[in-house]
Amino acid sequence: MNTALSIRNLSKTYSGGLEALRGVDLDVEEGDFYALLGPNGAGKSTLIGILTNLVRPTAGEIHVFGVDARAHPERARALMGVVPQEFNFNVFEKTLEILVFQAGLYGIPRTEALPRAQELLERLGLGDPMNQIAQHLSGGMKRRLMVARALVNSPRLLILDEPTAGVDIELRRGLWEILTELNQKGTTIILTTHYLEEAEKLCRNLAIIDHGKILEQGPIQDLVRRLEVQTFVLDLAAATTLEQLPSGFQIRQIDPNRLEIDVPEGLTLNQVFAALEARGVEVISLRNKSNRLEELFLHLVGRGRL
Amino acid sequence: MNARRLWIALATLLHREVGRFLRIWMQTLLPPVITMGIYFVVFGSLLGPRIQRIDGFSYIEFIVPGLVMMSVITNSFSNVASSFFNARFQRSVEELQVAPVPDWIMVAGYVGGGMLRGILVGFLVLLVSLAFHPVRFHNLAIVMAFLVLTSLVFALAGFSNALIARRFDDISIVPTFILTPLTYFGGVFYSISLLPPIWRALSRLNPILYMVNGFRFGFLGASDIPTWIGLVTLMGLAGALVALNLLLLARGVGLRT
Ligand SMILES: Nc1ncnc2c1ncn2[C@@H]1O[C@H](COP(=O)(O)OP(=O)(O)OP(=O)(O)O)[C@@H](O)[C@H]1O
Ligand SMILES: [Mg+2]
Numbered sequence: 001m002n003t004a005l006s007i008r009n010l011s012k013t014y015s016g017g018l019e020a021l022r023g024v025d026l027d028v029e030e031g032d033f034y035a036l037l038g039p040n041g042a043g044k045s046t047l048i049g050i051l052t053n054l055v056r057p058t059a060g061e062i063h064v065f066g067v068d069a070r071a072h073p074e075r076a077r078a079l080m081g082v083v084p085q086e087f088n089f090n091v092f093e094k095t096l097e098i099l100v101f102q103a104g105l106y107g108i109p110r111t112e113a114l115p116r117a118q119e120l121l122e123r124l125g126l127g128d129p130m131n132q133i134a135q136h137l138s139g140g141m142k143r144r145l146m147v148a149r150a151l152v153n154s155p156r157l158l159i160l161d162e163p164t165a166g167v168d169i170e171l172r173r174g175l176w177e178i179l180t181e182l183n184q185k186g187t188t189i190i191l192t193t194h195y196l197e198e199a200e201k202l203c204r205n206l207a208i209i210d211h212g213k214i215l216e217q218g219p220i221q222d223l224v225r226r227l228e229v230q231t232f233v234l235d236l237a238a239a240t241t242l243e244q245l246p247s248g249f250q251i252r253q254i255d256p257n258r259l260e261i262d263v264p265e266g267l268t269l270n271q272v273f274a275a276l277e278a279r280g281v282e283v284i285s286l287r288n289k290s291n292r293l294e295e296l297f298l299h300l301v302g303r304g305r306l
Numbered sequence: 307m308n309a310r311r312l313w314i315a316l317a318t319l320l321h322r323e324v325g326r327f328l329r330i331w332m333q334t335l336l337p338p339v340i341t342m343g344i345y346f347v348v349f350g351s352l353l354g355p356r357i358q359r360i361d362g363f364s365y366i367e368f369i370v371p372g373l374v375m376m377s378v379i380t381n382s383f384s385n386v387a388s389s390f391f392n393a394r395f396q397r398s399v400e401e402l403q404v405a406p407v408p409d410w411i412m413v414a415g416y417v418g419g420g421m422l423r424g425i426l427v428g429f430l431v432l433l434v435s436l437a438f439h440p441v442r443f444h445n446l447a448i449v450m451a452f453l454v455l456t457s458l459v460f461a462l463a464g465f466s467n468a469l470i471a472r473r474f475d476d477i478s479i480v481p482t483f484i485l486t487p488l489t490y491f492g493g494v495f496y497s498i499s500l501l502p503p504i505w506r507a508l509s510r511l512n513p514i515l516y517m518v519n520g521f522r523f524g525f526l527g528a529s530d531i532p533t534w535i536g537l538v539t540l541m542g543l544a545g546a547l548v549a550l551n552l553l554l555l556a557r558g559v560g561l562r563t
Contacts, residue, residue, distance in 0.1 A: 053404060053562070054403055056562045056563065074407070077405065077406040084400065088398055088400045089401070090393070104317070105318055105319070105406075106311075106405055107315055149401075
């Protein structure tokens with residue numbers, strides 16, 4: 001497998017002295033769907049900014065599909081497409097022109113760019129002639145316009161900085177489909193998001209970054225499995241009293257019909273149910289209290305209970 | 307990027323820059339033509355006949371080349387300054403930064419757009435002047451050389467200005483406090499031979515004087531100053547400004563944090 005992106009010891013200190021990145025190492029394999037997670041201000045956009053020539057690194061090395069980004073910046077950039085966190089197109093331009101312009105900058109002639117741009121706009125639900133002027137698009141449409149723009153040069157590495165922020169559920173799902181399809185066809189994708197279910201649903205590998213440092217990286221499944229305790233919420237068939245609850249478990253009563261239970265590694269749900277059954281407590285349904293990735297995330301960035 | 311791709315990128319940028327000033331021609335092409343038309347009426351038709359001939363030319367004949375030059379200067383400069391600053395302000399300049407476009411293409415695209423606007427406006431102003439006096443060309447090659455070099459120099463200056471500007475106000479500082487006084491004192495309306503010696507000497511420090519005189523020489527065959535000095539000055543300024551812009555871009559000034 002080739003490495004799509006390899007980052008070594010990347011740091012960035014902004015002119016005010018703020019250290020946004022502190023020696024980041026990151027590897028993304030070709031064909032991967034990679035999540036870059038972290039709280040606000042963690043340094044995600046700074047990292048992406050460096051990759052895409054918007055932010056100057058203080059130190060570090062970057063290779064994109066083996067191309068040294070410092071020695072051959074243009075060759076490295078030709079391989080990437082980016083959807084930035086903030087809108088950055090000329091709002092007075094027409095959507096089609098924005099795409100054709102971007103294509104031209106990658107050396108795609110206008111005659112070739114026009115049908116391609118039209119097709120991308122349609123694919124992203126912006127084909128309606130009503131949506132010609134970028135200024136008149138809704139927030140979610142503007143974001144999709146930036147996705148279309150990033151795809152115009154058929155990048156091998158697609159980087160999306162919170163592409164689904166402010167996009168409604170239906171459109172978000174539409175975007176997920178498009179991204180999944182691109183990934184299946186071989187595009188390597190790096191995504192930042194604050195919706196952890198989204199990361200868990202789409203991505204295979206992740207890195208969690210905070211205060212400019214990578215806290216954890218690897219396959220999502222492995223990382224989640226390392227969580228030592230899971231919390232479940234149980235809905236009960238009938239009201240229970242505190243005396244009914246089996247001892248030896250971390251059980252809390254939320255209301256007479258609902259319980260919360262911490263299940264540490266080594267304990268099985270069968271054991272839990274057996275104990276409840278013995279006490280005559282009937283469980284109708286069960287769910288994770290929070291998304292497991294969310295728990296891992298909170299744990300790592302130091303805001304969890306663990 | 308091979309040469310073809312670079313060429314497409316440059317053509318793309320030029321296409322958009324030219325499209326922009328043509329689309330908003332009411333703000334970009336019409337005002338200078340109207341202003342200069344008024345100058346022609348006031349100075350050429352109303353005051354001109356009362357003013358002595360300069361170097362044997364009627365006053366209107368004398369001021370037309372200078373006024374054309376003045377329009378070229380302000381329009382080349384302000385086209386790049388406002389278009390590029392606006393791209394920075396709206397952040398759409400990031401489209402160029404993200405793409406595999408070398409810095410010099412960015413400069414060439416914006417500056418090329420500014421030059422084309424300056425030259426087009428100059429041509430339109432010259433066209434309007436025909437209503438007042440027929441034009442004569444002493445040496446068309448010199449006219450063209452000054453036209454192209456002057457628009458290049460001021461388009462480049464507009465680029466530098468837009469790069470270091472922090473607010474919209476910053477791009478009107480240069481036109482207001484530098485370009486306007488230098489143009490008015492640059493021999494557009496008078497021959498420096500009419501000035502007292504001290505002012506004549508001071509005027510020679512003004513680069514615009516050389517441009518106006520060289521350009522006028524191309525039309526009339528008369529000038530206060532040898533033409534080659536103007537050409538050398540312009541080429542020197544152009545070279546220095548190209549270097550300045552590339553240096554600022556390499557350092558990320560105004561574009562990369
Ligand atoms: N241009 C800048 N100048 C100075 N500091 C900056 C600049 N841009 C970002 N920072 C700081 O760098 C840190 C990292 O910011 P960054 O935008 O990379 O975070 P992020 O992970 O993308 O956050 P979010 O999830 O909110 O988008 C923050 O503390 C931010 O204030
Ligand atoms: Mg961000």
